Amino acid sequence: MTAAVPVARSRGARTAERGTDRAARPGVVWVLPAVFFFALFAGLPLVLVAVLSFTSWNGLGTPTFNGLDNWSRLLSDSSVLESLRISAVLTVLCWAVQTPLALLLGVWAAGRQRNRAVLSSIFFLPLLMSTAAIAITWLTLLDPNFGLAARFGHYIGFPDGNIIGSPRGALACVVVVVTWQFVPFHTLLYQAAARQVPRSLYDAATVDGAGRVRQFRHVTLPQLRNTIVTSSVLMLVGSLTYFETVLILTQGGPGTATTILPQKMYISAFRDYQMGYASVIALALVALGTALSLLIVRFSGFAKMRSTLEGM
Amino acid sequence: MGEKPLSRRTFLSAAGIAGLSAPLLAACGTSGPGGGDAKGGGKTLQAWVLVDQAQNRVQQGAITDFNKTGASKVKLLPISSDGAAYTDKLRVSMGSPNPPDLLFNWGSGSIRNYVQTGGLMDLGPKLSADTAWKNSFLPSVLDAGKIDGKYYGIPMRGMQPVILFYNKTLFAEQGQKPPATFDDLLKLVDYFKSKNIQPFALGGLDQWPNLMWLEYLVERTGGPSVFENIAAGKPGAWQDPTITTALQQIRDLVDRGAFGTNFNSVNYVKDGAGLLFAKGKAAMHLMGTWEVSNQVDRHKSFAAKDLSFAPFPSVAGGKGDPNAVVGNPTNYFSVSTKSADKDSAVEFLKKEMSSAAYVDALIKTGDVPAVAGIEGKLGASPQPDFARYVYQMVQKAPSFTLSWDQALPSQFKTPLLANLQSVFTKKKSPEQFVTAMESVK
Numbered sequence: 001m002t003a004a005v006p007v008a009r010s011r012g013a014r015t016a017e018r019g020t021d022r023a024a025r026p027g028v029v030w031v032l033p034a035v036f037f038f039a040l041f042a043g044l045p046l047v048l049v050a051v052l053s054f055t056s057w058n059g060l061g062t063p064t065f066n067g068l069d070n071w072s073r074l075l076s077d078s079s080v081l082e083s084l085r086i087s088a089v090l091t092v093l094c095w096a097v098q099t100p101l102a103l104l105l106g107v108w109a110a111g112r113q114r115n116r117a118v119l120s121s122i123f124f125l126p127l128l129m130s131t132a133a134i135a136i137t138w139l140t141l142l143d144p145n146f147g148l149a150a151r152f153g154h155y156i157g158f159p160d161g162n163i164i165g166s167p168r169g170a171l172a173c174v175v176v177v178v179t180w181q182f183v184p185f186h187t188l189l190y191q192a193a194a195r196q197v198p199r200s201l202y203d204a205a206t207v208d209g210a211g212r213v214r215q216f217r218h219v220t221l222p223q224l225r226n227t228i229v230t231s232s233v234l235m236l237v238g239s240l241t242y243f244e245t246v247l248i249l250t251q252g253g254p255g256t257a258t259t260i261l262p263q264k265m266y267i268s269a270f271r272d273y274q275m276g277y278a279s280v281i282a283l284a285l286v287a288l289g290t291a292l293s294l295l296i297v298r299f300s301g302f303a304k305m306r307s308t309l310e311g312m
Numbered sequence: 313m314g315e316k317p318l319s320r321r322t323f324l325s326a327a328g329i330a331g332l333s334a335p336l337l338a339a340c341g342t343s344g345p346g347g348g349d350a351k352g353g354g355k356t357l358q359a360w361v362l363v364d365q366a367q368n369r370v371q372q373g374a375i376t377d378f379n380k381t382g383a384s385k386v387k388l389l390p391i392s393s394d395g396a397a398y399t400d401k402l403r404v405s406m407g408s409p410n411p412p413d414l415l416f417n418w419g420s421g422s423i424r425n426y427v428q429t430g431g432l433m434d435l436g437p438k439l440s441a442d443t444a445w446k447n448s449f450l451p452s453v454l455d456a457g458k459i460d461g462k463y464y465g466i467p468m469r470g471m472q473p474v475i476l477f478y479n480k481t482l483f484a485e486q487g488q489k490p491p492a493t494f495d496d497l498l499k500l501v502d503y504f505k506s507k508n509i510q511p512f513a514l515g516g517l518d519q520w521p522n523l524m525w526l527e528y529l530v531e532r533t534g535g536p537s538v539f540e541n542i543a544a545g546k547p548g549a550w551q552d553p554t555i556t557t558a559l560q561q562i563r564d565l566v567d568r569g570a571f572g573t574n575f576n577s578v579n580y581v582k583d584g585a586g587l588l589f590a591k592g593k594a595a596m597h598l599m600g601t602w603e604v605s606n607q608v609d610r611h612k613s614f615a616a617k618d619l620s621f622a623p624f625p626s627v628a629g630g631k632g633d634p635n636a637v638v639g640n641p642t643n644y645f646s647v648s649t650k651s652a653d654k655d656s657a658v659e660f661l662k663k664e665m666s667s668a669a670y671v672d673a674l675i676k677t678g679d680v681p682a683v684a685g686i687e688g689k690l691g692a693s694p695q696p697d698f699a700r701y702v703y704q705m706v707q708k709a710p711s712f713t714l715s716w717d718q719a720l721p722s723q724f725k726t727p728l729l730a731n732l733q734s735v736f737t738k739k740k741s742p743e744q745f746v747t748a749m750e751s752v753k
Binding site: 059061136143144145146149162163165166169251252254256267270271273274 | 400403404406407425426429431516517518519572573574575576577578579582584587588593722723725726730731733734737739740
């Protein structure tokens with residue numbers, strides 16, 4: 001009898017807790033607008049694209065079903081494999097270049113140095129510009145006879161300024177432009193996260209005799225782990241959609257040196273007018289993006305969202 | 313908490329797609345022809361054109377004139393200044409139940425799909441019924457707009473053949489003459505190279521300027537039939553030895569330094585190649601007639617004092633007529649079969665497209681209309697000599713081959729330009745080009 005009382009009480013307490021929980025978050029209803037939007041603008045088109053992937057359609061008239069033709073073509077199309085390879089290279093390069101830059105800039109911008117605010121706002125400027133405008137500006141800068149490429153090309157191994165016209169140079173140009181455009185955004189993420197690191201950790205580290213570099217390695221970096229994962233997911237999945245930059249800057253060239261998978265999809269749909277085949281590539285991109293983000297989330301422990309402040 | 317990243321992604325993609333779709337949806341709402349209720353006229357016909365201030369003024373002039381008396385009214389809708397964007401929007405609209413009544417186009421490949429799906433009106437019977445109207449256009453240009461032997465377009469702009477432009481001041485200083493034969497051209501390349509002047513400007517980054525070289529070299533060596541076979545989709549047509557010979561000539565030009573070393577980074581659209589030519593750093597430039605208006609806009613004194621023009625040289629032993637031209641014959645107006653008042657649309661084209669007022673207005677913008685018997689009027693052009701030159705060039709041309717990227721079915725365009733660029737940059741051999749083009753399906 002005596003033992004039953006606390007059990008009952010605790011059960012009652014739990015029910016009450018759940019009750020308040022429900023009152024504060026009416027679950028399903030709150031999600032409805034987002035679900036509606038998702039269903040209408042992402043779910044439905046996705047289903048339609050899946051249907052289109054089994055058809056032959058040039059954008060006019062009615063699509064005709066052609067079974068698995070598009071899918072078997074995807075598997076035997078060496079140019080898709082090549083585009084996939086270029087996408088992978090671009091993704092890895094963009095991640096490898098952007099992450100250290102954004103991390104260092106973000107941690108620096110979180111400090112309280114002189115001129116920090118002014119310099120930070122200058123760094124953030126590219127974030128305000130449209131991708132198309134950025135790409136067009138860089139295109140002019142990269143002119144080998146009259147642009148910056150003519151003046152500085154020979155310092156970086158392109159004596160005649162032929163950077164954007166060479167396969168490796170063109171890929172590097174895309175990486176540089178994407179980096180220039182997106183580093184400010186990731187810097188912002190790191191700046192906010194670095195501001196959250198408790199002062200006391202640095203004070204303790206200072207007492208233990210850690211210098212700046214060791215403080216960065218052993219305090220800042222571990223504290224920023226979740227931000228690094230977030231930023232990386234955004235970069236990696238985002239890199240599957242770096243489309244405008246490539247379209248305007250290189251048009252996938254020279255030859256097919258920068259034809260990434262989204263560009264390949266665009267060409268299939270709006271240059272070749274093979275909507276069915278483009279749908280297959282689009283679905284492959286969806287699968288790839290989903291798999292990539294699930295993988296990162298799984299192996300980084302991001303799903304558990306363990307706070308870096310545990311035990312503080 | 314596990315779902316959090318998912319719902320965030322959901323939100324982002326939903327927001328993104330909503331953002332993308334909004335203009336599309338809006339376009340659907342406005343793109344249809346405006347309805348009218350009276351029967352037999354009284355409709356509003358939409359005419360889609362490319363955005364171009366000078367041209368749009370001329371087109372509006374024709375429309376205003378027509379609307380004074382026409383049963384239905386025509387309304388001009390300038391859609392986009394970018395050809396590719398215009399093509400995309402037109403495609404979406406033509407696939408919808410409300411296509412434009414009159415549509416600006418490049419003929420051939422740009423409208424072939426619309427013809428195949430019954431979207432465009434066959435204008436042949438109307439032209440045959442009114443031979444005076446038919447004969448008012450230059451036949452080679454009117455015929456270049458034919459698809460499967462039928463007429464679907466009426467010429468509505470100037471002619472745009474590809475021309476060999478050269479810097480006459482530079483040529484005079486160096487005591488050189490424009491090339492009459494391909495061997496002359498090679499000698500000129502070596503000569504200018506030795507003087508540290510780039511022989512030809514070439515906007516290789518944009519890819520399509522490369523194509524002009526292949527088009528002319530194939531035309532001069534093998535005549536128009538080589539490409540006619542390719543365009544007709546005859547099996548093995550790309551394997552014609554003329555193609556490999558022309559590609560070999562291109563490689564020879566590249567090896568001799570005809571285009572400099574960095575041509576593949578030079579753009580045409582943002583004035584990269586044009587500036588090179590205007591500054592006297594390049595002696596010649598193979599380009600469409602629009603090069604003149606670009607140079608007048610961007611480098612006035614060069615256009616006035618130095619810019620001159622010549623035909624593409626002949627090739628020794630070639631089967632092609634040295635008078636034949638390649639390029640864009642002109643732009644056309646086509647009539648949609650879904651138009652609410654097709655008769656008025658045709659009436660508009662009949663009354664206005666070869667009218668004296670329209671021709672005069674076109675000439676004043678620098679265009680050379682594809683209308684017969686207008687030699688006397690060309691003096692009113694801002695570049696009268698050039699206008700007369702282009703007019704005579706097209707008039708005496710036995711054939712006018714449409715730019716290959718326009719003439720071929722759409723799925724050939726990207727591989728054609730990409731593979732040709734690879735030949736220019738020596739990433740592919742002529743034989744690999746042929747194999748790659750044969751495998752396009």
